[in-house]
Amino acid sequence: MSANQTATMSPAKPGGNLKAQLRRAERLRKLKAIGLVAPLALFLIVVFVVPIGNMLWRSVDNTELDSVMPLTAEGLRHWDGSGLPDEATLAAFAAELRDSRQGGGLGRISRRLNYEDSRYRSLLMNTLRGLPAVDAVGPDTDWVATLTEIDPAWGETETWLGIQRTAPTTTDRYLLASLDLERSADGEIQRVAERDRLYLSVFQRTLVIAGGVTLICLALGFPLAYLLATLPAKTSNMLMILVLLPFWTSLLVRTAAWIILLQSNGLVNQSLLFTGLIDSPLQLVFNRIGVFFAMVHILLPFMVLPLYSVMKGISPSYQRAAVSLGAHPFAAFWQVYVPQTISGVAAGTILVFIMALGYYITPALVGGPADQMVSYYVAYYTNTTNNWGMAAALGSLLLVVTLLLYLVYHRLVNRKQLIRS
Amino acid sequence: MTQQRFPLSRISRGIALGGLVSLGLAVSASAQALTVISFGGASGEAMQNAYYGPFSEETGIRLTPGDYNGELSRIRAMVETGNVSWDLVEMESPELVRGCFEGLFEPIDWQRLGLGSVLIDAAFDECGVGTFVWSTVLAYNADALDGAPTSWADFWDVEQFPGTRGLRRGAKYTLEFALMADGVAADEVYDVLRTDEGVDRAFAKLDEIKDHIQWWEAGAQPPQWLVSGDVAMTSAYNGRIAAAQEEGSNLEIVWNESIYDLDYWAIVAGSEHVDEAYAFIEFASQPETQAAYSSQIPYGPVHPEAIAQLDEAQARRMPTYEENMVGALAIDTGFWVDHGEELEQRFSAWAAR
Numbered sequence: 183m184s185a186n187q188t189a190t191m192s193p194a195k196p197g198g199n200l201k202a203q204l205r206r207a208e209r210l211r212k213l214k215a216i217g218l219v220a221p222l223a224l225f226l227i228v229v230f231v232v233p234i235g236n237m238l239w240r241s242v243d244n245t246e247l248d249s250v251m252p253l254t255a256e257g258l259r260h261w262d263g264s265g266l267p268d269e270a271t272l273a274a275f276a277a278e279l280r281d282s283r284q285g286g287g288l289g290r291i292s293r294r295l296n297y298e299d300s301r302y303r304s305l306l307m308n309t310l311r312g313l314p315a316v317d318a319v320g321p322d323t324d325w326v327a328t329l330t331e332i333d334p335a336w337g338e339t340e341t342w343l344g345i346q347r348t349a350p351t352t353t354d355r356y357l358l359a360s361l362d363l364e365r366s367a368d369g370e371i372q373r374v375a376e377r378d379r380l381y382l383s384v385f386q387r388t389l390v391i392a393g394g395v396t397l398i399c400l401a402l403g404f405p406l407a408y409l410l411a412t413l414p415a416k417t418s419n420m421l422m423i424l425v426l427l428p429f430w431t432s433l434l435v436r437t438a439a440w441i442i443l444l445q446s447n448g449l450v451n452q453s454l455l456f457t458g459l460i461d462s463p464l465q466l467v468f469n470r471i472g473v474f475f476a477m478v479h480i481l482l483p484f485m486v487l488p489l490y491s492v493m494k495g496i497s498p499s500y501q502r503a504a505v506s507l508g509a510h511p512f513a514a515f516w517q518v519y520v521p522q523t524i525s526g527v528a529a530g531t532i533l534v535f536i537m538a539l540g541y542y543i544t545p546a547l548v549g550g551p552a553d554q555m556v557s558y559y560v561a562y563y564t565n566t567t568n569n570w571g572m573a574a575a576l577g578s579l580l581l582v583v584t585l586l587l588y589l590v591y592h593r594l595v596n597r598k599q600l601i602r603s
Numbered sequence: 604m605t606q607q608r609f610p611l612s613r614i615s616r617g618i619a620l621g622g623l624v625s626l627g628l629a630v631s632a633s634a635q636a637l638t639v640i641s642f643g644g645a646s647g648e649a650m651q652n653a654y655y656g657p658f659s660e661e662t663g664i665r666l667t668p669g670d671y672n673g674e675l676s677r678i679r680a681m682v683e684t685g686n687v688s689w690d691l692v693e694m695e696s697p698e699l700v701r702g703c704f705e706g707l708f709e710p711i712d713w714q715r716l717g718l719g720s721v722l723i724d725a726a727f728d729e730c731g732v733g734t735f736v737w738s739t740v741l742a743y744n745a746d747a748l749d750g751a752p753t754s755w756a757d758f759w760d761v762e763q764f765p766g767t768r769g770l771r772r773g774a775k776y777t778l779e780f781a782l783m784a785d786g787v788a789a790d791e792v793y794d795v796l797r798t799d800e801g802v803d804r805a806f807a808k809l810d811e812i813k814d815h816i817q818w819w820e821a822g823a824q825p826p827q828w829l830v831s832g833d834v835a836m837t838s839a840y841n842g843r844i845a846a847a848q849e850e851g852s853n854l855e856i857v858w859n860e861s862i863y864d865l866d867y868w869a870i871v872a873g874s875e876h877v878d879e880a881y882a883f884i885e886f887a888s889q890p891e892t893q894a895a896y897s898s899q900i901p902y903g904p905v906h907p908e909a910i911a912q913l914d915e916a917q918a919r920r921m922p923t924y925e926e927n928m929v930g931a932l933a934i935d936t937g938f939w940v941d942h943g944e945e946l947e948q949r950f951s952a953w954a955a956r
Contacts, residue, residue, distance in 0.1 A: 293704070565675075
C-alpha cells in the first residue's frame, strides 16, 4: 500500500523504474516480516521440530552395531546366513569387541542385542573376559575355534543370525513391537504370542479414556459455560472464580484428594454407607471410574473457558427472535444457539482430548493395571529401561494417531460450519 | 532412593525431560566443589547430617549436594554431551548395572579406595560401592488381622487371612513372591525364574489371587492402605513401614522371604573430581558414619560393624540385622536387567486382562 502511494506520488520517474521501486519496497517488507517471525520460527524449530524429528528417527534407528562395530556389521551384511561368518568377520568382531569397552559402546550393542535375545549381554561380557591377549593373536589365529572355546554359542549359526539382524542401520522392530507385531525367523511379520499382546489394547484404552473424558467434560462444561455466559456479571464472576480455583492447586494434590475421597474407607463410601444406599464399600478408585473422576475434574476448565468466551459473544436476541417467530424454545436453542457455539465446542474438545491423550500421572495413581495409557509406557521405557527405541516408537505412533484424528475432526467441524453458513 | 518418595516429581520431570533431553539439561554447578547427587527426601537429609557436613568439615573439600529421581537418561545426556557437572551419584542397582555397561560410570578401583573387603558382599560392584540396604517386605496391620502371617504362602492364603492384598504394580518382586508362595526356596527363586516353565508357574500362582490384589504404584501407598484398612496385607518398602510405625500405627514386618537391594555410590565418567569422590566414598563407608546415617533412617548399613553401634531397637529395624537376613533373598539385578522388559510387558498384559 505505502509502496504504491510513494510510487504514484513521484510521477516524474519513468514506468520501468517504478516497477523496480515497487519490487524493492515489497522485498523490504517481506524481509521485515520474516525478521519479525524469525525468533518464533527459530524457537519452534529448536523446541519442537528438532526433538520431534529426533524422536521419529529414534523409533527406526538401528545404528548401534554399525557405529560400535563397523567392520563386523559390514561383514555380517554380506554373510549369506548359513554356517558361520568368514574368518575375517570373526577377527574383526573379536578386535572390535575388545575396543568396545571404550566410550560405552559395549553397553549400547549389548542392550540392542538383548532385544533380539536376552542372553547376549552375558555372552558378550564373558567373551570379552575370555579373549586372548592382543599380542597372543596373529593373522593365523583360528577365530572359530577361539571363540567357540570361550563360549560354544559362537559356533551356532543362530547366534550370528541374531547379530546380523542388528546390522542394518534402520529397523522396524520397535514400530512393529508397538503394534504387538514381530518378525519371525524368516522375516515374515506376525503377531506376538498372545500372552505378550499389550500395546494395541493400550492404544485403544488411551483413545477410549481420552474420548470419554472429552465427552463427559463437554456434557458437564456446556451447561456450566452457558450458565456463566447468561448470568449477571456479578454472579458469573463469582462462579468463574470457582471454575478457575482448581487451576491454582497442584495437579498432584488434586489427584491425591480424589484418592482420599474415593477409597474404600473414604468420604464418599462412608457417606453412602451411612445413608444406607449401599451395604458394602464400592470400588471407586484404582480402576477406570477413578481415572474418569480425576481426569474430568482436572480438565473441565479447559472445556469451560473456550466455550464461555464464545458464548459470551453470542447475542441473546437471535434466540429471542427465533422464539418470537414461533420456534419451540428447545428448537431455538438447538438450531439457533448451539450452532453458533461450534467453534467453542471444537476448541474445547480438541484441547481436552489432546491433553487427555498425554496423561499418565493421574492414571498411574488412581487407575488400575488396565487403565495405564501410552505415555505410562513411554516413561517406563525412557526412564526405567532406557529403551529409547521403544519409547520413540510408542510416542511416534501416538503422534500419528493424534494427527489423523485431528485431521478427521477438523474436516468434520469445518463441514458443520459450512452448513451453518 | 526413589521408592521411598512419591514418584511424582520423577514423573513430571520425565515430562520435562522427554523432548528436551537433546538440549542437555545439565544443572550448572560450581567448578571447584564435589557435586554429590542423591535421591533427596528423608534419606538425603540423613546423608547431609551423617556424610556431607562431617566430610566437608573433616577434609575441607567443598561439597555441593543435589537430588534427582534416578533417571539414567540425565546422566547419559551429560556424558554424551561431555558436559559432566555431577561427580558422585547415588544409584539404584539396575541403573548402576545398565549405566556401567554403557560406560556412564568410572570403574571402581578397590585398591585406591582402601576399604579392603570389610563391606557386605553385595556392596562390591564393578562401578559402584554399596552404601545402604533396603528391603521389600510383607507388611500387615496387626490390629486388623487375626493371627500373624509368616511367609508369602500365608499372603496367598485368602481363606485363613481374608481381605484385599497389596502388591507393587510390576513384574519385579511380584514374580519372586509368587514363586516363594508356591514353595520355591529363596535361594532357588532365580534359577526357577530363568526357565520358561518357572515364569509360567509364577503367573499361574498369581492367577489364584488376582481378584484380591490392589496394585500400588508409589511407595507411600502400602502403609496408607494398611492404616486405612483398604488392604489386609501388602508388600512394602521397609523404610515406609518404619516411618508409619513411628507415627504410632501397629504395622508389622515379616522379614522372612523379603527381598533386599542396595543403593550405590557411582562416579560419573568424565568427572573432574575423582580423587575427592573416592575420599567421600571412603568417608561414607566407615562404621561411625554409616551408623550415624542408619540411626536417622531404617536403611541397613553395609559395614557390618555399624550395626553394633546402633541401639537394639534401631538395629532390629535394619534389613542387615542378623535375624532379619535369615530367609531373605538378594535381588538378582542381572536377571532383571536381562529379562525385565519382556517380563514387565507380559505382566502388564496379564494384569490388564
